[in-house]
Structure formats: structure tokens, C-alpha cells
Amino acid sequence: MSIASGKPMHCLSFDVEEHFQVSAFWSEARRQQWDKCESRVENNTRKLVELLAQHDTKATFFVLGWVAERYPGLVKLLAGQGHEIASHGYGHELVSTQSPEQFRHDVGKAKCILEDLTGSPVLGYRAPSFSITDESQWALAILVEEGYRYDSSMYDRFHRSENARGSGGIVQIDTAAGGIWEISPSTLNVWGFQVPVAGGGYFRLFPYATSKTFLQRLERQGAKLVMYLHPWEIDPEQPRMDGPWLSQFRHYLNLQKTQERLSRLLTDFRFGPMRDIVCPVSVMYQGKDLLVAVTEK
Numbered sequence: 496m497s498i499a500s501g502k503p504m505h506c507l508s509f510d511v512e513e514h515f516q517v518s519a520f521w522s523e524a525r526r527q528q529w530d531k532c533e534s535r536v537e538n539n540t541r542k543l544v545e546l547l548a549q550h551d552t553k554a555t556f557f558v559l560g561w562v563a564e565r566y567p568g569l570v571k572l573l574a575g576q577g578h579e580i581a582s583h584g585y586g587h588e589l590v591s592t593q594s595p596e597q598f599r600h601d602v603g604k605a606k607c608i609l610e611d612l613t614g615s616p617v618l619g620y621r622a623p624s625f626s627i628t629d630e631s632q633w634a635l636a637i638l639v640e641e642g643y644r645y646d647s648s649m650y651d652r653f654h655r656s657e658n659a660r661g662s663g664g665i666v667q668i669d670t671a672a673g674g675i676w677e678i679s680p681s682t683l684n685v686w687g688f689q690v691p692v693a694g695g696g697y698f699r700l701f702p703y704a705t706s707k708t709f710l711q712r713l714e715r716q717g718a719k720l721v722m723y724l725h726p727w728e729i730d731p732e733q734p735r736m737d738g739p740w741l742s743q744f745r746h747y748l749n750l751q752k753t754q755e756r757l758s759r760l761l762t763d764f765r766f767g768p769m770r771d772i773v774c775p776v777s778v779m780y781q782g783k784d785l786l787v788a789v790t791e792k
């Protein structure tokens with residue numbers, strides 16, 4: 496299948512982590528058991544790579560440093576296929592639970608691991624559970640100082656932001672260390688409410704036809720769609736974890752439907768990596784279209 500030309504280019508991203516590392520099931524006791532849990536991230540990510548190849552689509556993979564250390568061949572495979580390697584930090588701890596020094600160590604360590612594997616600069620960062628908030632905006636200056644060019648961690652904050660809505664969720668933020676692009680996952684204003692339509696649990700919750708309608712509406716408004724999923728979301732066979740019922744509902748909902756929905760999404764819309772939007776100098780894929788979008792802002 497080839498991508499139809501003429502469609503607007505949007506952003507597709509995956510947070511590469513194990514199913515047992517998600518924040519909803521976080522506990523220090525479980526953290527101590529990570530190396531003893533059944534690993535499924537490599538197989539699931541390879542399935543995503545195959546699906547993307549079938550649709551001739553490149554994406555951004557925010558890889559956890561912990562995963563990259565254990566599966567260096569997977570990171571090299573992704574980079575070799577033309578996907579963007581970005582950083583999900585090292586230890587998957589919420590930004591809000593880290594001191595600035597701990598955060599700097601976490602994002603710096605992950606960046607070094609990933610760059611050593613690919614030989615290319617890592618430009619983007621996404622915090623676990625979109626955990627850069629108003630209270631932890633100090634993190635953005637540290638990202639600039641550590642060499643990151645864009646961030647995609649401020650999902651909740653921008654639900655209510657006129658600034659972000661007006662620019663399709665992509666804004667440049669000034670920090671004490673310099674500017675950084677913020678690329679927030681998409682939300683759609685429906686009857687005055689910002690509805691998350693960008694992926695993850697929401698993509699699994701809504702029927703595909705509903706997601707498609709929302710995304711088409713955003714596309715007609717001229718917004719860049721910024722979508723995200725995780726490799727474990729296409730894995731209905733993953734071992735079940737104990738935890739609060741709401742976490743279980745959100746984590747395990749419609750896992751068996753995600754891969755087919757993603758395939759339809761890749762047929763109906765056109766996607767590329769996030770770096771192409773904010774770093775035109777590194778464009779490898781239909782960059783001119785995206786460069787125009789940036790200069791219009």
C-alpha cells in the first residue's frame with residue numbers, strides 16, 4: 496500500500512516501553528521486579544514496524560532508555576528503517592516525582608544510550624504519562640540544556656490552552672535556557688470541551704468511526720494531528736497485572752482491536768515523524784510540506 500499524495504502530513508508516535516512499566520500500575524515493589532517480568536516489547540514493536548512498512552509510513556519512537564539497553568538491536572532496526580528515535584527518558588518515573596537533578600540525569604542518560612546506538616542526535620523527549628505540568632515546567636529548560644529540540648509531554652495542560660489550540664497544539668516555549676518546541680497530542684473542541692483524540696486509551700475507547708470523524712474535523716481546521724500509541728496496546732495476550740479497577744479498565748480495554756484500528760488510521764490519514772515539523776534541517780520525509788506549516792505560525 497502506498498500513501499496517497501496530497502493528503503496533509505500528521506505526526507505518529509509510539510512510546511516504547513514494557514507493559515509492566517506503565518505509570519498506572521507503578522509501585523516501587525513492581526519496579527524492583529522489572530528484570531524478572533516477561534518481556535514483550537521487542538515482539539510488539541517489531542509488529543508495529545511491519546505494519547508501518549506495509550503502509551509506507553515513518554513514525555517517531557520515544558524509546559525508554561531501560562528498553563534500549565536491553566534491546567539495542569531493536570533501536571538499530573527502527574533507525575535503519577527510517578523511523579525517528581526519540582527519548583522516553585530512562586527509568587519511566589513521572590517528572591513530578593523527580594528532583595531537577597534526578598530529571599537531568601534521567602533524560603541525559605537516555606539520550607546518550609540512544610545516540611550511541613544510532614549515531615544520530617536525539618531531538619525529542621516525551622515524559623512518562625505526559626507528566627510535565629505547570630508545576631514541573633522547570634523540566635523544559637533542562638531539556639534544552641541537555642540538547643533536546645522538542646518536547647511532547649504536556650497533554651493535560653494544553654486541553655484548556657487557547658494558545659495551543661490556535662496553533663494545532665504545536666507552540667514554541669521560551670525557557671531560561673532557550674526555546675523548545677512543544678508538540679502536544681491532539682484534542683478537539685466538542686461543545687466547549689477539549690476531547691482527547693490523539694491515541695492511547697482514547698483511541699481504544701472510541702469506535703474507529705468516531706475517532707476518524709474527530710480527526711477529520713481537526714484536519715479540516717488545518718491542525719496537525721499528533722497521535723500516540725504504545726507497543727503493548729496491540730498485544731491482547733499480555734500477562735494481566737493486579738491494580739486498581741480503573742487502571743485495569745484503561746489498560747486492557749479493546750487491546751484486541753487496536754492493531755486493526757491502527758491499520759485503518761494509516762490508510763485514512765498520512766503520517767510522518769515529529770522531527771520533520773520542528774527540525775526542517777533534518778527532514779527526510781516530505782519535509783517541504785511540514786516546513787510550510789511551521790512558517791505559517
Ligand SMILES: [Zn+2]
Binds near residue numbers: 512517587
Ligand atoms: Zn510511557
